[in-house]
Amino acid sequence: MNINIRKEFDRDLLANWFIYNYKCFWCGKNHWDIFHHILEGSDSILNAAPLFNDDCHIQIHKQLRKKENVKMLLRKTLEHLLVQGYSFNENDIEFIKKHRVYYEEILKDKENEQKNKTKKIKSDSL
Numbered sequence: 623m624n625i626n627i628r629k630e631f632d633r634d635l636l637a638n639w640f641i642y643n644y645k646c647f648w649c650g651k652n653h654w655d656i657f658h659h660i661l662e663g664s665d666s667i668l669n670a671a672p673l674f675n676d677d678c679h680i681q682i683h684k685q686l687r688k689k690e691n692v693k694m695l696l697r698k699t700l701e702h703l704l705v706q707g708y709s710f711n712e713n714d715i716e717f718i719k720k721h722r723v724y725y726e727e728i729l730k731d732k733e734n735e736q737k738n739k740t741k742k743i744k745s746d747s748l
C-alpha cells in the first residue's frame with residue numbers, strides 16, 4: 623500500500639470552517655473555488671488551502687510546493703482556523719507532529735514579528 627496516497631478532504635468539515643473565508647490564500651482575491659492539499663497525503667483540515675483553481679492553483683502548482691509557499695499556506699490556514707475557534711482532532715495533531723519543522727518556523731516567525739511590532743510601537747511613541 624502506498625502510504626503517500628492522497629486522502630480526500632472531509633468536504634462538510636471544510637465547508638463548515640471556511641464558510642467565513644472569502645479570500646484565495648494565494649492572491650487574496652475573493653474568488654477561491656477549490657481546496658488544495660498544501661503537502662502530499664494528509665486529509666487534515668490544516669493541510670487545506672482555499673485557492674482559485676485556474677490561475678492560483680493548476681498553473682502554479684510547482685510554485686505552491688516550494689518551501690516558503692508551503693509555510694505561508696500552512697500558516698494562513700492555521701491562523702484562519704484558530705480565529706474561528708477550531709480545535710484540533712487526532713488527525714490534525716498527527717499532521718502537526720509530522721510537519722513540526724514548518725510549525726516551529728511559523729511560531730518563530732510570529733515571535734519575531736511580535737518583537738518587531740513592540741519595537742516599532744516603542745520607537746513611534748518617542
Ligand SMILES: [Zn+2]
Pocket residue numbers: 646647648649650651653673674677678
Ligand atoms: Zn487567487
Ligand SMILES: [Zn+2]
Pocket residue numbers: 657658659679683
Ligand atoms: Zn493542489
